[in-house]
Amino acid sequence: MRAVHRILAALFLATAACSGGGPTGPRDPDQPPPAADRFAVSTSALSFAPSENEQTVRLENHGADPVPWRAEASAGWLTVTPSGGSLPPGEALARIVIQRASLPIGTHSAEARFYLDEVLFMVAVTAENPGQALARVQPAAVRLGPDTGAATVTVSNAGSAPLAWSMSGPAWLSIQPAQGTLAAGSSLPVALAPDRPGLSDGLHEGQVALTSDGGSLAVAVSVEVASPAHLRLSPTAVDFGTSASTRTVTIVNEGGRALDWSATEDAPWLTLSATSGSVAPHASQAVTLAAARSGLDDGEHQTTLTVSSNGGEGALTVRIDAAGASPPPSPPPPPPPP
Structure with missing residues (x-):
């Protein structure tokens, strides 16, 4: 019986193949694929x-x-x-x-x-x-007074992926550290320190740029520079000659802070319009010197005026010629005998 089934199946396949309509026969080219x-x-x-x-x-x-x-x-x-x-x-x-x-x-x-x-x-x-980094920096602005050595800003990563960052700023500003990588949710203090010796007195402003794969931000930075008070006398010597009675000396402050000064002299014939004062940064104050010849012996007299201050000391040489000065008045005659 099995042999009969195999024979019948073979005959069916052979017939289908000859007719071209079986599964192995060629597809009609006029039919769509x-x-x-x-x-x-x-x-x-x-x-x-x-x-x-x-x-x-x-x-x-x-x-x-x-x-x-x-x-x-x-x-x-x-x-x-x-x-x-x-x-x-x-x-x-x-x-x-x-x-x-x-x-x-x-x-x-x-x-x-x-x-x-x-x-x-x-x-x-x-x-x-993998998540996204998100940069933050606080504060957005810092101001360093004349006595402030450095300021600190905080860089943080508010995102969910590591933050690669770097900072840059003016040439007169040191940034430490200037770059790094922050894990998600972490923060880092960054020190901003000005190079004051290379700056002139006054206010200097700049910007620190934060660049990162989590955004770019900026921090405004202002630095006040005030060099120490510095005393200078102009001139450093005066001469009243034989007839002048007044001369002027200028107390100059060449520094960026107030100059507090005082003067001392031990010549009885010399007086000053002011013996102390305060001079603003990069400013000056004129002081009048007055000389009195009466009572002086003939000839040249000299003294040194010393100026002390928080910006150093200065000395002013003062000369006067008393030749031809009026002699002191004669004492009154004795009273007549009783």
Whole structure:
């Protein structure tokens, strides 16, 4: 009986092959190709790197007529653009886009489904979201007074991925550290120190730029420079000669801080309009010297005026010529005898 079945099966296959209508026979060239051969999608899988948000697939129509197509995504973070239309003979492009902001940290999988004239093609999509760094810096502005050696700002990472950062600023500002990497949720103090010896007195302003893979920020920096008070006398010697009765000396402050001064002299014939005072930074004060010749012996007299201050000491040499000075008055005559 089994032999009979085998003979009958062989006869059936032979008959079908001769008639050209069996499964192994040639396809009629006038008939359209099967649907699976008429359409194609360029890939069956896409993988998105952490920095990628978009890739493209190619839709192919091998037929002679346009066909409708549509697309859908299996996850809310995945979209296909356009989502459908008419696919002409040849090919067209579709964009597969991921919304990374809506992805939790980790690796995610979904599918993009393409229906080409209702023939389904599926593209597996894998996307990785390692997280995103987010730079912060506080405060946004610092001011260093004349006696402030350094200021501190804090760089922090408010994101969910490591933050690579660097800082740069004016040439007169030292930044320590100037670069680094911060783990998610961590922070680091950064010292800003001005190089005052290289700066002139006054207010200097600049900006510190923070550059990172989590955003760019800026910190406004102002530095006040005030060099120590510095005394200078002008001139350093005066001469009243034989007739002058007044001369002027100028007390100059060449520093960036107030100059407090006082003067001492031990010559009874010399008086000053002021024996102490305070001079503002980079300013001056005139002091009048007055000489009295009466009562002086004939000849030249000299004394040294000493000026002391918080910006150093100065000495002023003062000379006067008493030749021809009026003699002191004669004492009154004695009273007559009783």
